[in-house]
């Protein structure tokens with residue numbers, strides 16, 4: 181094959197929208213992951229909170245007999261909820277990181293490149309998915325130590341990984357949307373607190389939806405965290421029960437992610453104006 | 454002048470359309486923030502291959518103008534063409550043909566210089582086979598090859614600025630936008646940046662638009678200067694012409710004071726000063 185011909189081929193290939201799009205997203209997530217691995221302390225400090233929840237809150241609430249958790253112990257019931265929680269809490273920091281990068285001018289530079297704005301957002305979501313995978317490892321180790329019976333079938337583990345990546349992508353992109361709306365670190369700090377707590381408590385993470393008053397149950401149904409926890413509950417725990425099928429939870433999560441992705445893509449440029 | 458292919462799939466992608474000689478052209482370009490008019494009906498014409506300086510007090514509207522020309526900010530009214538394409542209707546074509554160094558220090562401190570440049574190479578769609586060579590060329594051109602694998606947070610201010618220039622020139626744009634490229638640099642580092650900018654123009658024929666508060670810099674570098682004040686261009690011309698328009702022994706400082714009605718009077722607000730300080734602090 182002549183050189184000229186080869187050149188035309190790559191030219192054709194890279195003008196193919198999806199190839200270009202994924203190359204850009206990967207380039208963004210690659211540097212994010214590189215930075216994370218270079219300074220992994222943050223990964224571990226983020227693990228402290230779920231440990232405390234499982235060990236302290238879990239142990240204490242195990243003694244309350246009134247929480248209906250089906251065939252599993254309260255601790256086993258709580259474990260998927262705490263994984264989802266640590267996904268939520270670490271993904272929600274993406275917004276503040278992006279505001280920080282905006283103040284440094286890093287976002288300006290990405291934004292003047294011809295890269296698609298959607299891939300700039302998707303790249304962040306992918307790197308957040310990677311963080312989520314680290315959380316999975318931490319929670320699984322912790323669950324083993326605490327003697328919780330986990331499921332080890334490959335497809336179940338695959339399902340957990342997929343759900344966690346999607347969940348991380350959803351909440352990091354949500355966080356990006358908030359950052360684009362509030363624009364300053366100070367305001368984000370306030371709003372971040374106000375948003376994450378209700379997301380966490382108005383979900384099925386630490387108690388089943390049946391326990392909630394109807395108005396709160398109604399709210400929890402619109403909370404993406406609920407679907408992440410629901411998927412994880414039967415995929416992670418032996419004897420665990422999900423209300424919806426895995427397929428249904430996935431469709432809900434993918435749809436929510438697409439809505440957030442498109443919203444973030446629209447708002448991202450306003451962050452630097 | 455060297456001919457260049459930036460390793461982009463189609464080298465024409467970074468060039469101006471044939472026969473087009475205006476690098477930047479604006480017509481009544483305006484930007485408002487609410488009721489406040491930050492840039493007020495400006496008409497710029499920068500022929501290609503020039504170094505053009507935009508000067509003026511804090512808050513004059515220089516950065517806002519650059520943001521519109523680099524497609525980061527939509528004009529409220531008026532039009533602008535950069536490298537032959539309209540910033541509003543052909544923003545992607547404009548982006549392929551420009552390089553930009555923001556007022557802040559924008560290189561990513563958590564990455565090495567090489568990684569910073571590699572990221573740009575990918576975002577600019579350079580072919581895999583060309584990326585490495587282009588990145589190394591750019592590092593060489595900015596005299597950074599020795600420290601290309603050091604984390605940028607360990608760099609001096611002058612090195613960061615040169616890295617940013619390397620990043621902005623990596624894809625061989627037709628037009629470079631540099632917002633206060635030497636702010637906070639020591640005199641030696643500043644001179645090195647000037648010398649590299651002159652080399653960029655000489656070797657690659659790039660058009661360069663810079664903003665600066667440093668009148669010596671404007672005098673040394675620019676073929677033409679426009680002075681902005683409260684969103685308007687109050688005067689423009691070559692440094693020599695501007696000086697004679699004020700008086701026989703005038704320097705550019707005198708020109709600045711004369712045409713912006715004395716700087717003490719207002720001179721930007723808290724927000725502007727905070728931004729500038731932040732940049733300077735990061736360099737310290």
Ligand SMILES: Nc1ncnc2c1ncn2[C@@H]1O[C@H](COP(=O)(O)OP(=O)(O)OP(=O)(O)O)[C@@H](O)[C@H]1O
Nearest residue numbers: 453486491510511512513514515516517721724725
């Ligand atoms: N996003 C924004 N919202 C509201 N006002 C803004 C915004 N961006 C800029 N301004 C205002 O517009 C005016 C022009 O700002 P600009 O940053 O363009 O000035 P400048 O000439 O670059 O100043 P400096 O020399 O301090 O960098 C300032 O009064 C500034 O406060």
Ligand SMILES: [Mg+2]
Nearest residue numbers: 515516517556
């Ligand atoms: Mg400015």
